[in-house]
Amino acid sequence: MNAEQFCAKYAVDRMGTSSLKWDALQVRFGDPDLISMWVADMEFRTCDAVIEAMTERARHGVFGYSFVPDEYYEAFFNWEEKHHGYRPQKDWMRFSTGVVVALYWFVNAFTKPGDSVMILTPVYYPFHNAVKDNGRKLVTCELTNTDGRYTIDYEKFEKDIVDNDVKLFIQCSPHNPAGRVWTEDELDTVLGICKRHNVLVVSDEIHQDIILGDKKQIPSAIVKGGKYADNLITVTAPSKTFNLAGLLNSHIIIENPEIRAQYDNYAKTVNQTEVNIMGLTAAQAAYTQGEDWLEGALSVMRENYEYVCKTLKEGAPKIVITPLEGTYLMWLDMRAYLDPDSVKDFTQNKCRLAVDYGEWFGSQCKGFIRLNLATEPKYVKAAIENIIKNIKAL
Numbered sequence: 083m084n085a086e087q088f089c090a091k092y093a094v095d096r097m098g099t100s101s102l103k104w105d106a107l108q109v110r111f112g113d114p115d116l117i118s119m120w121v122a123d124m125e126f127r128t129c130d131a132v133i134e135a136m137t138e139r140a141r142h143g144v145f146g147y148s149f150v151p152d153e154y155y156e157a158f159f160n161w162e163e164k165h166h167g168y169r170p171q172k173d174w175m176r177f178s179t180g181v182v183v184a185l186y187w188f189v190n191a192f193t194k195p196g197d198s199v200m201i202l203t204p205v206y207y208p209f210h211n212a213v214k215d216n217g218r219k220l221v222t223c224e225l226t227n228t229d230g231r232y233t234i235d236y237e238k239f240e241k242d243i244v245d246n247d248v249k250l251f252i253q254c255s256p257h258n259p260a261g262r263v264w265t266e267d268e269l270d271t272v273l274g275i276c277k278r279h280n281v282l283v284v285s286d287e288i289h290q291d292i293i294l295g296d297k298k299q300i301p302s303a304i305v306k307g308g309k310y311a312d313n314l315i316t317v318t319a320p321s322k323t324f325n326l327a328g329l330l331n332s333h334i335i336i337e338n339p340e341i342r343a344q345y346d347n348y349a350k351t352v353n354q355t356e357v358n359i360m361g362l363t364a365a366q367a368a369y370t371q372g373e374d375w376l377e378g379a380l381s382v383m384r385e386n387y388e389y390v391c392k393t394l395k396e397g398a399p400k401i402v403i404t405p406l407e408g409t410y411l412m413w414l415d416m417r418a419y420l421d422p423d424s425v426k427d428f429t430q431n432k433c434r435l436a437v438d439y440g441e442w443f444g445s446q447c448k449g450f451i452r453l454n455l456a457t458e459p460k461y462v463k464a465a466i467e468n469i470i471k472n473i474k475a476l
């Protein structure tokens with residue numbers, strides 16, 4: 083299915099459906115009439131198989147406590163193996179009601195108050211919050227930005243670990259908002275440094291299936307033949323892949339039995355035992371029958387990305403575009419045209435857009451905006467036209 087056919091079949095108006103992205107514009111941005119391009123979900127119905135499976139489950143009418151069936155594991159493992167060359171095992175799996183909540187648990191389970199936890203910035207803001215809200219010391223290592231492309235300064239990464247006695251590193255792979263799909267060598271270097279200094283790694287791979295370019299996404303668990311799997315917790319979910327975020331069903335994968343036992347001991351203290359039956363039902367159907375749908379969704383994201391690059395290059399060539407290898411979240415540096423303090427007013431009041439602002443992701447990033455491209459081209463077009471028009475009027 084090409085992008086046009088996909089949009090014709092799956093695009094929906096979400097206003098009035100209790101959508102955070104659309105119905106909370108007044109609450110979050112103080113203005114209900116913006117084009118919403120912030121929070122990371124899509125304006126597309128999920129695949130038919132998911133809707134059918136959920137409808138059938140709903141018709142059964144009992145929503146009691148649930149148990150993860152073997153068919154679920156099989157569906158997820160087959161997907162992982164086919165798409166990422168990684169086959170986890172049932173024993174290694176735990177569940178959570180979202181990836182972010184799991185990050186909060188890991189901070190509590192594997193560090194003590196006052197311990198240092200590191201992130202590579204700019205990065206998804208709940209990474210910062212999970213550390214700060216739990217009274218740990220946040221260590222931010224800035225990625226190197228070269229004309230919009232982000233890389234890791236390994237020397238600084240290692241020095242920051244040593245200087246701060248870092249205990250835990252929360253990795254984002256692919257990286258939101260830097261758009262990077264990390265190469266095996268990059269992962270090898272980072273994971274190697276962490277191992278050398280006894281830093282446990284949590285790898286948030288929620289965007290693993292959203293690969294727009296030709297780079298291959300490599301799960302950290304299989305880097306260099308699984309060399310780091312014993313020092314790793316992987317978190318992933320069907321939520322970004324199939325637009326299921328509201329169903330709160332995410333995966334935690336821990337291969338090392340000692341780390342798993344430590345996690346289980348912590349999980350007992352918060353009584354983390356239940357799973358969401360609708361989330362499981364949806365994910366199982368998606369992993370078994372959602373491949374074509376995902377291809378269609380990716381084709382829309384790729385076309386949107388190409389459109390933005392081409393149109394901005396012509397109309398506002400000084401906006402620095404970060405190459406989008408993975409995730410559907412585009413990162414734009416507006417500072418060549420705008421004083422960082424004026425970007426919010428420009429974006430919201432002049433361009434009429436609701437976006438994620440750079441400073442949410444890192445203190446150095448005021449003047450950047452993040453645009454969600456997993457949406458109908460008409461919104462992307464309107465957003466980019468408004469940006470260009472208002473830049474020309476400056």
Ligand SMILES: Cc1ncc(COP(=O)(O)O)c(C=O)c1O
Nearest residue numbers: 122180181182183206258286288
């Ligand atoms: C890197 C990353 N992790 C986690 C999440 C959210 O995960 P969840 O909704 O499962 O808490 C997002 C959402 O944008 C994200 O970008």
